[in-house]
Amino acid sequence: MSSKTFLYGVFACLMLAWSALTLADEPLQVLPEDVGMSSERLSRLDIYINKQIKNREFSGATMIIGRRGEVVYRKAFGLADIEENKPMRTDTMFRLCSSSKMIAAVAGMILWEEGLFDLLDPVSKYLPEVKDLTVVEYDLNDPGNYEVVPAKTPLLVHHGFNFTSGLTYIGFNPVIDDFLRGSPADQNGFYPYDFDSIEYLNERAKLPLLNHPGEQFNYGRDLQIIAALVEKLTGKSFNDFLKERIFDKLQMNDTHFFVPEEKMNRVTSLYLRDGDQLIKAEEGKTYKDDKYGIAIELDPYWFRASKNPQKFAAAGEGLVSTVEDYARFLQMMANGGKLNDTRILSPKTIEFMMANHIEGVECCYQNMAVGMGGYGWGLGTSVLLNNSGGSIGTPMGVGKGGQYTWGGWMGTIEYVDPEEELFFTFMSQKLPLLQQPTGKIKDLVYQAIID
Numbered sequence: 001m002s003s004k005t006f007l008y009g010v011f012a013c014l015m016l017a018w019s020a021l022t023l024a025d026e027p028l029q030v031l032p033e034d035v036g037m038s039s040e041r042l043s044r045l046d047i048y049i050n051k052q053i054k055n056r057e058f059s060g061a062t063m064i065i066g067r068r069g070e071v072v073y074r075k076a077f078g079l080a081d082i083e084e085n086k087p088m089r090t091d092t093m094f095r096l097c098s099s100s101k102m103i104a105a106v107a108g109m110i111l112w113e114e115g116l117f118d119l120l121d122p123v124s125k126y127l128p129e130v131k132d133l134t135v136v137e138y139d140l141n142d143p144g145n146y147e148v149v150p151a152k153t154p155l156l157v158h159h160g161f162n163f164t165s166g167l168t169y170i171g172f173n174p175v176i177d178d179f180l181r182g183s184p185a186d187q188n189g190f191y192p193y194d195f196d197s198i199e200y201l202n203e204r205a206k207l208p209l210l211n212h213p214g215e216q217f218n219y220g221r222d223l224q225i226i227a228a229l230v231e232k233l234t235g236k237s238f239n240d241f242l243k244e245r246i247f248d249k250l251q252m253n254d255t256h257f258f259v260p261e262e263k264m265n266r267v268t269s270l271y272l273r274d275g276d277q278l279i280k281a282e283e284g285k286t287y288k289d290d291k292y293g294i295a296i297e298l299d300p301y302w303f304r305a306s307k308n309p310q311k312f313a314a315a316g317e318g319l320v321s322t323v324e325d326y327a328r329f330l331q332m333m334a335n336g337g338k339l340n341d342t343r344i345l346s347p348k349t350i351e352f353m354m355a356n357h358i359e360g361v362e363c364c365y366q367n368m369a370v371g372m373g374g375y376g377w378g379l380g381t382s383v384l385l386n387n388s389g390g391s392i393g394t395p396m397g398v399g400k401g402g403q404y405t406w407g408g409w410m411g412t413i414e415y416v417d418p419e420e421e422l423f424f425t426f427m428s429q430k431l432p433l434l435q436q437p438t439g440k441i442k443d444l445v446y447q448a449i450i451d
Contacts, residue, residue: 035068036451042073045444052437053078056278058411059271060088061428062323065445066331068421074323080268083280093254093267094427095303096319096326097408101223103329104315105161105380107242108226109349116233119158123225126232129202130155130225135166136175136208143174148208155213160225161379162357166209168220171295179207189221189314190302196311197227197238217363217377227315238313249342250332252325257313258305259320267320270300270410271430278430293409293432317409323427326414330423334416353379354404354418356396381406392446394419405442413438420449 032039042065049061060078064071076088111117117126124131133155138146159165169188170180180186184195184203193200201224210218227238234241239257247255259267271278272292281287281300288297302308303320332339336347356376363377373389375382376396384403386395396402399419407413411428426441428434 029074030070030072032067032072032448035070035072037065037067037072037448038450041444041448041450044448045073045441046075046077048437048440048444049077056273056276057437058428058430058434059269059278060092061411061426062088062090062092062094063424063426063441064090064323064327065424066327066334066422067449069331069335071327073424081280082269082271082278088268089266090324091254091266091322092427093259093263093320093322094412094429095267095270095300095408095410096321096412097317097410098406099321099326099408099412099414100314100319101316101406102333102381102404102414103242103246103319104223104226104238105353106333106345107230107238107246107315108161108223109345109353109379110245111230111233113346113349117157117229119156119161121157122154123157123160123229124154126229127198127201130205133205133213134208135212136179136210138175146175151209152212153214155209155225157225157229158357159213160222160229162377163217163219163222164211164214164358164361165220165222165225166211166213166216166218167204167222167224168210168218169295172219173210176208176210183207185221187296187298189224189312189317190296190298192302192308192310193312194309197224197231197313197315200224200312201228215361217358217361221316223316223380224314227313237311238315239310242313246329246344247325249344250325250328250339252321252328255319255321255325256305257303257318257320258308258310259303260305264304267301268429273430273432291432323425326412326425326427327423330414330416330425334418334421334423351401354381354383354396354401356383356385378404392443393417407438409433411438413441415442415445422449 032042059082060080062076065073076090078088080086080088080092133151134148135151136146137149155165168176170177184200230238230241270281272281283301286297286299287294332344337343337345337350357379358377363375374386374391376385381404384393384395393403394417401418403417405415411430411434414425416423424445
């Protein structure tokens with residue numbers, strides 16, 4: 001055998017090995033027409049997203065769409081960093097913010113499936129210090145006119161999943177803000193706290209809630225209750241539990257509360273839109289400005305592992321991930337709790353999670369009403385009840401079940417539609433919130449379904 005032939009053989013073997021590794025980590029992509037979608041219609045997404053980048057709505061984005069168990073669309077657009085001319089890639093890492101919520105809820109339901117708690121259990125059964133809670137009752141027309149009263153109902157585990165606990169965010173209610181500022185709950189999770197989820201919840205329980213548990217939907221840090229419960233019942237940090245029971249099993253290798261130094265160069269920059277300009281948020285500098293929608297002192301790199309105590313995992317806000325990792329999670333959900341040979345939850349558990357768990361409670365009480373018409377709330381995410389709010393998608397009660405969806409403050413969205421066997425995730429990174437563009441992206445996905 002000649003040396004040239006030998007080298008060709010080695011090269012071929014290496015290419016085959018590389019291909020096998022690539023296919024193991026990244027699902028094959030099929031023609032949209034193979035699963036009832038239109039390539040021509042999906043190209044409208046390219047036009048729209050590129051137009052948003054040109055208009056400086058955001059610097060760049062990534063997106064994956066899957067249908068009937070296959071990936072049909074996987075693209076990166078624009079730049080992860082304008083100043084460095086760094087292109088966006090599908091392995092670019094994004095601040096998930098509230099796109100963390102569905103993952104945190106799944107973590108809690110893993111233990112529910114194992115019989116470790118019941119949804120109607122009082123939280124104090126497991127966390128004794130979370131008792132004798134108080135609530136702020138105030139005049140809607142005069143928030144300064146309020147009193148603090150004992151909670152009429154106990155805080156149940158269910159309330160932590162369905163966002164009726166009253167653990168609202170800072171910046172959502174002026175009365176609660178006065179209590180939260182300067183407390184351990186001050187920074188909405190975007191801060192390297194030197195305590196765990198149990199210690200956080202014990203401190204938060206000393207302050208009043210915004211509503212009597214179960215009486216109102218108020219968006220907030222409810223899932224920190226679930227994180228504390230997981231830590232109490234397993235003896236593990238919430239971070240470790242997610243890694244062992246979800247991330248490792250689904251090969252979500254780039255999903256972290258605390259990003260390792262060797263991956264920091266893959267984290268996209270966060271941009272603040274000021275007029276028609278995008279301003280890069282700098283590490284180590286804190287931002288608080290109403291025009292950007294920032295009600296807290298925010299350091300855009302709160303998640304850097306080397307500068308973080310790595311104790312507090314912000315269950316509903318703190319994860320950093322890639323569009324590839326999140327697509328694997330959503331495919332698992334769309335498959336009824338299973339990805340390849342790995343099962344995370346039962347199909348019946350996911351159906352139960354994605355029912356409406358706030359029957360008789362208006363969703364959503366706060367300033368989300370315009371974008372939430374027709375939606376209810378399941379366990380950890382919103383569920384589509386009807387199309388009255390102008391939202392395209394399959395409502396609950398039709399076929400295999402209704403669409404469930406949520407998104408993150410800094411420009412991420414995720415959808416699963418069991419009836420259409422569809423999921424997609426879109427990631428960008430900009431403040432203020434990308435309300436209009438992300439809604440239009442959903443419309444452009446659905447209009448591409450032709451079968």
